[in-house]
Every structure is written in C-alpha cells, then in structure tokens.
Amino acid sequence: MAANSRLTTAVHALAWMALASRRGREVMTSEEIAASLATNPVIVRRSLGELRAAGLVVSRRGAGAGWSLTREPAAITVLEVHEALGAEPLFALHPGTPNLECPVGQGIRPVLTEVYAAADAAVRRELAGHTIADVLAQTLASQETP
C-alpha cells in the first residue's frame, strides 16, 4: 500500500461529480461520493478539502449542503489535482548529509536534484494532458460496448 492512491480518489470523485452535474445534480454530499469510491466519507472530505484549498471545488455546510465543482470538467487537468494534493517529489536525496570529504558525496546532490526535477517535470507534462472531462468521457466510452 506504499504508492499513493490519493490521486485516484480525487480524480474519481471529480469525475463522479462531473457526471452528476451533467445530470442536473450540482451538489453532492461526501457520503454520496464515498459510496462510489466504496470508502469512508471522511476520506472524501479530506481529499476534497485539499482540492477546495486549491479552488477546484467548493463546499457548503448545513442542511442540504455538499460539494460542487467550480469549473467545467474540461478546465480541470489531472496535473492540477495532483498539485492540489500537495505533490511530493518522486525521488528523495540522501536521508542524511553524505560524506562531504568524498568528491562524490560533496558534489552529487545538485546533480541528482536536476535529474529528479527533470523527471518530475516529465510527469507534470503528462498529467497536464488529461482533464477530468477526458477521464470521464473515456470511462463512459468503455461501457458503451456490451
């Protein structure tokens, strides 16, 4: 369970909200969203709470409250979701400082930092190429062939 499934949770929730919105249901409760994910409503609130901080969704309290998208699904990229969740670097440098008396230990960190940044940028470019609308369309398309 090491790898992050948080992006999956968030994208699924947004796609589900996008579909409901298209059907006229603009507001959804965390419980309804959790039902689609087969998980706990608190998980949904936590995830969507981060997306709200990034401005992708809004929530209203009180009776008849819930969550809504703030934009068209076609205007939300998976990259934005990823960053809203506090994207962590793919790779980390040494846990502690390496031996600086060694030529490699002294100079390798900036080099690896650059390599890792390039890999990170590549992931971002890839995620930026998909929107919530794309994901939803492909999800529904895969079910039209019985």
Added chain:
Amino acid sequence: MAANSRLTTAVHALAWMALASRRGREVMTSEEIAASLATNPVIVRRSLGELRAAGLVVSRRGAGAGWSLTREPAAITVLEVHEALGAEPLFALHPGTPNLECPVGQGIRPVLTEVYAAADAAVRRELAGHTIADVLAQTLASQETP
C-alpha cells in the same frame, strides 16, 4: 521520509565505484562505499544486492573481496538502476474495488491505469537520458570552480 532515497543511494554508490575504478581501485567493500554515503554497510549491501540481481555489479566474498562494476559507467543509465531497484508505480489505483454499480466506479480503472502508465513512461524516458558517467562527470565538474 516518504519518498524513496534508494535511487539516490544506488546512483551515488555506482558513481563512487566508477571514480574509484578510474583511479585503479576495481574492488570496493561495502564499508568503503558506506563511508561515502555516511550510512550503514548493510544499507549498501542491500542496495547493491538488487543491482547485482540485475547484472549491473558483481560481488565476491572472502578476504579481499568486495563489489565491482560489470560495465563501463557510460553504459549504465539511471533508468536501469531505477528498474533494478524494483521500480514501483508512481500512483496506485483504489485500495479496494470501487462501487461497480456506479458508472464511474465501473469504468475508471482502465482509464487511470493508462494515464499512470503514460506518466511512468515519461519518467523512464527522462531517467534513460542520464548515465552513471554523466552523473559522475557533472559531479566532478561542479567542484572545479573554487
């Protein structure tokens, strides 16, 4: 401490072995390598053990034993190191199965699998563009300007 520093450890070790090899020291003990990383020899043996399984290094036991590269540093890409360490997927799908009665829950998994695979491929392309020799050269170059 969430992110993987294993790639850093392994690349650092290989670069250090490459430098030593260039200086005539073909065999290094895990203790010498650990000294450059400022960590425990067992950490090094664990990392290099995975690289040995991938054929990137060899080890010899007994007195005067240690580790050696099996190829020129210019022929080892960072991608190979990454894969030798058992590269895990960047993102995971749902921890459990989502609700299959929901159209999104039913169809989203293959869609996300594709998106994640594309991101993975992008990282691999990036890492394939750097070799141990590159990393070592850049590491040493950064120290020539006092």
Added chain:
DNA sequence: ACGTGTTGTAACAAGAAGTGTTACGATCGG
C-alpha cells in the same frame, strides 16, 4: 428559533515501507 443534516477536524488504530542497527552464518584468500 429549533431540529436536522452535513461539513470540518481531531484522535486513534492498523498496516506498509524505508532506514538503520546488531548479529551471525557462509565463503574465500592467504
């Protein structure tokens, strides 16, 4: 104004993974 439904959060448990340490058997060169 009240009651109800929902969010917002805190607290906690369980599990997984990474890092580091100690210990000890296995192996090989001299």
Added chain:
DNA sequence: CCGATCGTAACACTTCTTGTTACAACACGT
C-alpha cells in the same frame, strides 16, 4: 586455519496512508 567480507535475518524506529469513531460548528427549512 584465520581473518575479512559478504549475505541475510531480526528488530526498532519513524513516517505515511487508509480507515474509523466522535463531536463541534454550521446553515437551511419549517
């Protein structure tokens, strides 16, 4: 045969993620 070194198991510690329960804050309808 001895000593150095690998190979590996066992363990502790930390951090992260997921999931759960609990409860206060809040807002809408009546």
